[in-house]
Amino acid sequence: MRLVRTVGTACAVALTLMGCKKAEGPQGGQAGAGMALPVQVISLAPGEVQDAANYVGTLISRTSIVMYPQVAGYIQAIPVRPGTWVKDQEILLVVDPRREAAGLRATQAQRASALAQREFARRTQERSAQLLKEGLQSRQDYEQAVAQARQADASARAIEAQIQSQRVQLGFYEVSAPFAGRVGDFPVKVGDYVTPQTELTTLDQANILEVSVQVPVDRARAIQIGKTPVEVLNEEGKVVVSAPVFFVASVPSSTTQLVEVRAAFENKQGLRAGELVRTRVVYDVREALTVPTVAVTQISGQSFVYEVASVDGGTVARRAPLSVGEVTGNDYEVTGGADAGTQVVVSGLQLLRDGQPIKPMPAKPPQGQGVGGAADAGQ
Template sequence: MRRVRVWAAWLAILAMAGCGNRKGSDGPQAGAQGAGGPMEVEVIALTPGEVRDTGEYLGQLISRRTVTLRPQVAGYVQAIRVRPGEQVTQGQILLVVDPRQERAALRAAEAQRSSSVANLEYARRTRERAAQLYREGLMSRQEYEQAVAQASSAEANALAAQAQVQSQQVQLGFYEVSAPFAGVVGDIPVKVGDSVTPETVLTTVDQSRALEVSVQVPVERAVQMRVGRTPVELLDAEGKPIVSAPLFFVAPTLSGVTQLVEAKAAFENHAGLRAGQLVRTRVVYETRQALLLPTYAVSRLGSQSFAYTVVSGDGGMVAQRQPVTLGQLEGNAYELLEGLEAGTQVAVSGVQLLKDGQPVAPKPAAPKGAQQGAGVGGASDAGQ
């Protein structure tokens, strides 16, 4: 019995020591909570910012200079001097149609011109001699006039022969198909040896230095667009703008197929884009100033959105839950339509832990990057 009483005494002492340790470890926090100590929160003052009314659409890039090349003569393809997709310069020869027959015709025309020039020289000398003889009375007027007429005829024949040579030279030039401007060669559907006519498509040349973007927008949105003022942005895979250009065209009528309105903007291509490419675009219909509420300062209860403002209470600063009406999302902030005024102090940290009327210790918000980190979870259904 004595041993049992000793063990019981020891157990009692250990139990009291354990309670003392727990009280020592939990005491300060419990004391602070029991005393209702204010919660430290970061706050910002609401200020106006830029809000853009935008719409995103799929657009298509169009070359401002594109041409489909066809031969102006018939014949067989003798040579193809470029490859599809190759960058070419203005005047560079792309394809050659067999010109041998035309070269032969040119040589014949040049021979005829040489003969006409020789006849012209002879006729001119004859006319000069006839004029001398006529002045000396050794030739009749009829013979003199005949010599003058023969010289005039020889001149006409020489001019006609020269014109024929020039015509053959121009015609021979058609057998070499060249680039009308610098650009990129498209597909080449023909091959060496193929017979071609003036209706045969040889290739295309696109210039991607100056491009247009074509977008189709709803008719109710088209009334908000202004030529020269409404910008169109081309977006990358992350949604960031890489090109911005104002509209230069808004179709006056709807497309019969899509019932949408076509709008176009032109820009200098410095982003390596290609004609025919489909791109993600954003049309900025309107830019205005409005109050912006960071997303991490918003909490939700059902379908209603709230923000916690910091106001003076009986014992100091307290958090006050205010219903807000939000507009569109602009970056990392909502457009604030109703509920708060400019200059209002709004909590942006620990929102998920706040309760209506809770004492708080406000401090200025950290820089933007730190705010985003501190506000993670702020858009949850806090305060339920």
Template sequence: MRLVSVGGVGLAILLLAGCGKNKASEGPQQGPQGANGALPVEVLALKPGEVRDAQEYLGQVLSRTSVELRPQVAGSVQAIRVKPGERVKQGQVLLVVDARQQRADLRAAEAQRASALANREFARSTSERAAQLLKEGLMSRQDYDQAVAQAASAEASARAAEAQSQAQQVQLGYHEVSAPFAGVVGDIPVNVGDYVTPEMAVTSVDQSQALEVSVQVPVESAARIEVGRTVVELLDTEGEPNVSAPVFFVAPTPTGNTQLVEVKAAFENTTGLRSGQFVRARVVYQTRQALLLPTYAVSRLGSQAFAFTVIPGDGGTVVQRQPVTLGQIEGNAYELVGGLEEGTRVAVSGVQLLRDGQPVQPKPATPRGSQETGVGGASDAGQ
């Protein structure tokens, strides 16, 4: 009897130990859930935001003041006084064409001018003496008229010589190719000693402060552009706009090859862009207000998109899966076309863990990428 009693006591101890072990294993299963099984989630209230109907294109930067320079005389290049890409001032000499023959012609014209001026002075004095002699009766009227005519002829010859001299001086100036305005020198495809003609472009000058961007858009899109209101943005390497300017020109007809319409916008160059450079350009056709739903608040089942709204339940706060209709993406949010209304509270964290009707513990959404959640939301979260 004593042996049986001891065995029963041992069996009871083993059973109690097993029960304790089972209870110990049940305790930690709650994980991140609260005491009532509710899952902590971040919540925000939907509100309107700016949505832009925009499209990105390849644009080209053009100088609003650009000129291709050609010499006005033919001859050999005597000197090149600038380098490609150099900034120059208005009137600065860029290139010189050999002007030795022109200088010789100018000296000859100056000599003729000096001779004509001397003849004019002599003829004037002769005419004055003839007038005095005629008055005193010492010269005939015919001789006097001849002296006056010679004076007039000498005056005309002197004026012609002066004009010829001035023309030669102007012609000499044509042997210097100067900058018509301040800007940046382009390529110089000629060298010292090369023979150039007035039909040959020797360089160019671009004014880089006032630029414009040219964008080719489809015909149907061009019909939506409003001059002075539609905006063109130039994007940096990260896709962020660094220049924004209104459209000032829309071509009346599309180009024959591509059937695209040219659109232009002018801007001040504050970012170091260069004329002729290709850039990423975004045309903002329309800006409107619409509800925005963060992309990280969206779950999908097949082709249907859902959001989890936070609503009161029988035993506390629960989430309800709500189908939504989404539009275009604006930043990190979808345009909400249908399914939810302004002010509706939606869960923005742990979306993949949520189930319809699941109890939750709502808390304000933190900025996306925070160390606390890794997803974040908006600053106007619901409670």
């Protein structure tokens, strides 16, 4: 019985040792490190690198005005609604013109009398000239008839000028759009009394817009008028429109010490004047070696990549320090530590260790944002 128990115990110990040894297999320890991990790799190559910075810009209409009346009076009608598109010379608001219209009618009545007097004086002058020629009238009477004809003509001309002025003045009672555009809000209503200092509404034409951006003084020195582009971005960071700078302020703002930069563009995107937009000023574009941000890891402020290396006939991932610059899109600019053609790992970095055996495969084409979809890597 003791012999059977001893043999059974020995067998149990042996099975236990075998189980422990099996546990040290592929699941962990050194054995796991010897397995080749499938990874995706790319070869570093030169790409376009931008020296750019993002700002908040303001859209400004190149044709935007505040409408004021040129006369005083009570508002009689507002025939358009706020926010509607109006044609050139379309009536926006009417000030009560009845008093001015009555004055015009009175002046027109005076005009008829003045024209009749002028015609009578002209005929009198003609008769006086004939009588003077026949010796039947004195020179003094003739000259008096000439003076009366001239006075009547002057009076008629004055009445004509007054009528023309009143007609122009009467036209001011209808506030019309000086150009086609979109009407803003009306802070007044029918029945309100307005003066030439009363703001009626705004009129914007958004066919041509300007984007105004405030940039630091040192960056403004690098801007070239007609060459440096300003890009308007949408919520996803994609370029909606790009236009060259046409204006750089000669002095910075006294309050912010920033320099205003403007670019103009044709608005085919439905943007609105006064809108705040994301913008990017591209100060410089050049060719440089780049690496995907997803391939870069940061340890204590130092950047590293896993390069593909051959060791004893096998392929391993070798961690190598790398110097990087600014991010353009989803790539870092490589400023040192790697050369064109160097193969680096772009997938499974969290599973890699220095010297890890790997099975390299060409990286799949990026879908959406960056290789592997890590749009925010390295930021």
